Amino acid sequence: MFAIAVELLAGRYTATQFNDRSQPEWPPHPARLFSALVAAWADSEEPDPGERAALRWLEDQGAPDIHCGEDHWRTVVTHYVPVNDATALIRDVSSSTYEPVESARQAVADAQRSGDEKATQRALVALTKAEAKAVADAAKAGALTGHETASMAIGVLEVLPENRGKQGRTYPTIIPDRPTVWFVWPTAQASGQDRGALDALLGRVARIGHSSTLVACRCDETGPESKPAWVPGGSAGEARRVRVPRTGLIDRLELAFQMHHGEEPRTLPAGMVNYHQPRQARTQARRPRLGGDWYVLGFTERKFPAATQVLAVARATRNALLTHGVQPSPEILSGHQRQPGGSGPTPPLERPHLAVVPLLNAGNPHSDGTIYGVALVLPAECPAEDRRAVEGALRTWATVGDHDEFKLTLPARSDGRSAHYTLADLGVDRSKAGSEPQWLNTALTDRRKTTTRDYWCRPAKRWLTVTPIALDRFPGNLRSPKPEARDRAEAEAAAVVARACVNAGLADRPEDVKVTIRLDAPLVGIPASPAGRNTPGQRQFPGFQTGGGVPRACVHAEIEFPEPVRGPVLIGAGRYLGYGLCLPRDQKPEAK
Template sequence: MLAIRMELLGGRWAASAYNDRTRVEWPPHPARLYSALVATWAETEGDDAEAAMLDALATLPPPRLHAPEIREQRQSGAVYVPVNDTSAIRTYDANWQKLNDAWLAREEALAALSADPGEKERRRLEKTVAKSERAIEKLRETVAGFLAQGEAPPKVLGLLPDRRAKQPRFFPSVCPDRPRIDFIWADAGPTMEEHRGALDALLARVHRVGHSHTLVTLRYTDDPMPANWEPHDEGGTILRWVEPGQRRALEEGHALHLGVEPRVMPARPVAYARCEEVREAREAPVSALAGDFIVYERCGGASLPLPQACRAARIAHRALVRFASRGHSDVVHRAVSGRDADGTPTQSPHVAIVPLPFVGSSYADGTVMGFAFLLPRDLDEEGRLAILRALGAWESHWRDEKRAAARMSPGDRGLADALDALDDERRIDLHGEHHTVELRRVRGRAQSYNLRDTTWTRAAREWMTVTPIALDRNPKTLWSGNPDAAARGGERAVASIGDACDRLGLPRPEHVALDRNPPLVGGEPVGRFPPFPEGERGPRRVLVHARIRFSQPVRGPLVLGAGRFVGLGLLRPIPRSALPRPEEDTE
């Protein structure tokens, strides 16, 4: 085991978050610790043994952390400070160098002309003289001109204390309950033990980490505090750690910025979660829809707004049923169709299709990035194979259509080669009345956060609707202007949502807040969604947005209500780290 303890000598940690200069970084990112070690090694002319230790440290996995709770947090306002802009001097020096080079080029050309060269060489030298004189004349305006007038350029004058421009700076900081943070590598192995002496020597020389206000001491410890943060794929907090070769990357970066230019610390993002959250997640009740999570990302065609995506999900379901009836049996399995042999809605597990939109971010616009086919976890093997075969038939149909188009253009060899390259691609086309969406199956970890299964399935107590819930029972007076009638309607709506959670094998929520407007950025009000059911007889379901809180974390995907199999009632888990804390100063 390797553990490094960082003591905050002033009891305060000052460092801005990498993605928001106005907010404090907490817990401290392990990459900051590594950068402080490399900076100290370079400034104090560390030896080769310490360099080898730093290279070995960069090969370790991200550490677990013990970071105390925050006792006091300061969200500082903007502080306007003078700028040490060295670009003015560099520009001035560069112009002087260009002027000197042009002058030397002219003198050399004139000297060569005095030697009576041949006709061809003479013409080349005359052109060089003319070009140099034009450059000299131009540079005199920027360099020699202000010297003749006894004035300095405005940018150079701006370096004087009374004329410096000022830029806003932010200095957020926190005071933890205890001024110590432990970085813990439980599986460091014997490699780091070999570097123990070099590590101790370097730790003793580090005096700050992050901002210069954060004075620290670092030391190796055999008795770290119990970790309360650990790397976890479903974590909602991003910390930065390093990759092999980080020391070299920092050296190369410093050669470019020299400590004065803007720079970005090379690092890799790692998802972290509180250890308590990880333990709760292991014990969390699991949704009945938590089987296979098959994602198709949009790769072309129309861009769908969120309200139209639910209609597209119904079109996708009809297409899946159509392809399920090809080649295997005239009777479509109930896991695909959602209906028993007599045509009535089945009570057995069957596939659900939901849109995966861009929501929950400050810049989210609700654009649908793909669709997910959710297979229930209690689905039998026959039903699962029926769904997978239907998807396979749909993908084969796409390839057949493209090959048919290639045969109609036999001279287009490039198209044929492209189709051969696409043999391994698994794509489908979703044809709507006025649009076609091209979808490609995602294999492995999706690039986009909103297309990852963990984004929608991680355990959480708090969940918010992305698409509105189609209530199984009509609450009638839910939006009544009479407060008593609206309260009774709200109780019926909350009871309907509780029953929907029961059907997924989840506990009933301890709190439900209903609204017509979306709780997440990028969502759409219920009035913009098409009615459900659409184009069928019978009463229309009431659509509501909701914010749901359980007494314990539950694991998704969470899709509630009568429209849960065709895109309505999709909820997003909200990690605990993303929720406001009572002690935070939000002003």
């Protein structure tokens, strides 16, 4: 085995993708490391032939395995910087003025190596004359003649940074969770001479990618303990194209330098290889704690609540179940521990209980967030006694009116009028794979896909919020006008969401979950988070408060897990009342 460790001294990696300069490159391409080694070798006054031979050996080893941390993208911001090529002189100094100076210096060096004293004296006299002429030409070019125009004066002032024109620059950057990147050739066997030469070269490599990416590199005989994050291979649809060393690359780099001399636009003449992430596939997608059976009720009469009534619908449904269930209310319905004697405050239940989840029209180009139904979601581990308590409350509720209808009354609005709705078509979607839904009543013959369990519970890595996530703790000012304060708040909110995913049984560690915080909705037709600014004409979800009246900050989010998880993805402090409901987006199903 042969391994090279590259430590990112600033903890970040700034480099652009070879085919998109607005996007960051990750993982670092092995060809970048090889080019940095070639540059370190060629920068010597007399490049060492032994080091060149070691580079030839390295380029023959092919594509290495890459061990690196997960990538966390820093937001790409355009910076406007002064250009470096302002016209500072009234009259340009021809390059022919300075070329004789360089030639004279080379002649002096050649004469001194030859040992010919007379030739050396003649070369020194020629060099003195060339330097004097260059100084005189430069002074003449910058001297005033009395015939300068206003445009010439402006050209001279452009040498000052505040007067130069500014151009946009972007610096796409990755901040990995581990600062050391390893390139490992598992079957390579380097000789002691090649290893020593490469180690000496690595000690002279100061950066890889952008000049701000400072690195410390070394050879290592043991390599990393972790498994590789990226390995060569993979199908075109799933793989990432990575530039790697190939046989003859050092010759191509030398030839390219003779053409551009490090100044003209250029491309890296490396080989291209597919890389993929080797992951151990789960035999079965992870099942969340709220992964039990669903009891689904659909709204009738073409009268549907709007998305902004999610909390009102959830609380009204839960209150109806509490009213029509046995008394005192069982823990599965109340979400609180029973107290002996039935008096005094009741602490919240420590285990999962029934979640009341309004089901919105979401996930297609014509979605508007209309609530088509309500799902009563049982925990994955639900005792038979708890299941009977839920079904008993449903049966009692249905007997109040017609046997196939459930009357629902929402609290009075600002005008003092209550909203009345009818729920029907009670059905059960079993959590067991392969089981068919059991519709207990079929008043609605044309069921909407968004009211089925399968629509919300397909295994996927990437999930987008439909209803906002109520955070378990305050993250800071997400709307701060100061970028630093806003970034800190978003980072804290992302950490809270990641921990909520662990609490919901969707991941083992918070660092395994990639979260992007948003205040607007990531899906079409869905209202914004209540943490966003009140924009005229923009719909927003209502704020969330706990049963004790404690307000919670709410955010939308895009969540990516390292492996597919099975829904429902319900996270955050409001998960038992329909907040924090996410939709799988690995595929884009059609909904109606």
